Amino acid sequence: xxxxxxxxxxxxxxxxxxxxxxxxxxxxxxxxxxxxxxxxxxxxxxxxxxxxxxxxxxxxxxxxxxxxx
Numbered sequence: 001x002x003x004x005x006x007x008x009x010x011x012x013x014x015x016x017x018x019x020x021x022x023x024x025x026x027x028x029x030x031x032x033x034x035x036x037x038x039x040x041x042x043x044x045x046x047x048x049x050x051x052x053x054x055x056x057x058x059x060x061x062x063x064x065x066x067x068x069x
């Protein structure tokens with residue numbers, strides 16, 4: 001019988017043989033996805049830089065004087 005090591009190697013060979021046909025499509029789609037993510041990141045960055053930054057809010061409250069010795 002086959003051991004764990006032999007079965008693993010056999011499985012890897014089968015996956016490699018079956019994946020050869022689809023490898024160009026997989027790499028092409030991965031490249032498209034990377035370009036889309038990159039452009040979306042750039043668009044978000046540009047959108048954030050175009051938007052004016054809000055001024056800090058001032059919260060009014062009671063003030064107490066400090067006792068100094």
